[in-house]
Amino acid sequence: MRITVDHDLCDGLGQCALVAPEVFELDDDERLMVAPDPAPGLAPRVAAAARACPVRAITVEGA
């Protein structure tokens, strides 16, 4: 699966990290970090994390 974050849109709200903490994490400056190559089994939660974003800054392909 390919995860793309639009950092211009991302506001560092961390809603994705609440849903899928294995994949999404905010650093100390509230910048979103995405784990490379998440396990395919996490796909449903990654999709849910993208849906949880208030500004839809996360795009998931091939999930």
Added chain:
Amino acid sequence: MSEAIDLAGLAASAGLERELQRLTTSRGIIRTRQLNQQETWTVLGAALTRELLSDPRLSNDVHTHAPHGALVEGMPVMLLEQDDPEHSRYRRLVTAAFASKAVRQLEPRIVQITRELLDALGDSGTADFIEAFTYPMPLEVICDLLGVPAEDRDPFRRWAMDISAAPSLEAMQKAAAELFAYCATLIAAKREHPTEDLLGEMIAARFEDGTGLSDEELSSFTAVLLIAGHDTVTNLLANALHDLLTHPAQLAALRRDPSLAGQAVEEALRFRGSAMTTVNRVALEDIEAGGVVIRKGELVRFLLNAANRDEDVREDPHTFDIGRATAQHMAFGMGPHFCLGQRLARQEATIALTEILDRFPTLELAVPPEEVRWLASDAIRGLEELPLRYARGTA
């Protein structure tokens, strides 16, 4: 099925929180009756709240799917009563204004407003701190940000009270109609004479396809930012002051170390947040949750204050402890509708607590604790008034 509970009636007592926890432990989701006599599901449990707040089978677009569940019928409220992708499309227009950088830049102005209001209280006395401080402070901040003229602000408190803490359906509808009409007039004036403020920016904003917001959308946007932008902080701050003053050891800890103000705000949000209940969602299909079946078309709302005191996720939930050091509460909701203004709210509350305690070494309830009156509201948790005795010197 058990009888629907009248939350507003329960809220009029200080015992609301314990009663909610009793209900949470036994059920997790209950039937409640709203002001317009509609029955809704109300989610109490923390786990269920987390699960359902991000569930795409629940829609915020009640105007399309269940008009009887709308805040005000016929007047869709921007963001709150929208689903993605529309919701995020509109939200993006105002994201920058409430992002961390923009909110940090507001700090000096918030401090200035705070100090001016505290100056007006003089060296000592007794005052309703809601009237004197927790209402005007966030109102001035949001009006500055939006560009709402100072001379227009007189009716706002009544509108906010009638809408959030609605005493009756009629009063609520009347206040909403007046507020929307005011916002429409304001937008028309700003179209005529553009101003450099958030409303000016919103009028000028264009989506990717080149279109902008309609007058109706702008009025609704203004209304929601204006009311949600102050009323929540007014009540949060009053609750925070009340809870600190009734927990002297916690107050003393904060006075000893003012750098704990941010933590105190987080605990105040968890312990007795002001935005107690979310707006309604409507089920787009049958949903099994918490041992019940929510039928397609039924209304669902979330009682965040109950989730924040759920014993399953919180040790000693009824203990007010600013040492908890966790922002992992749900006072600002969760998921796509996570509070737009949470950073501003946190900053305002932190500055206010810091400045108030610094200004008044003597600060205490001016009535016996059992005499404070709670708003009979199923939406907002707050006090009718907060009479405090204050002095610049120690007693």
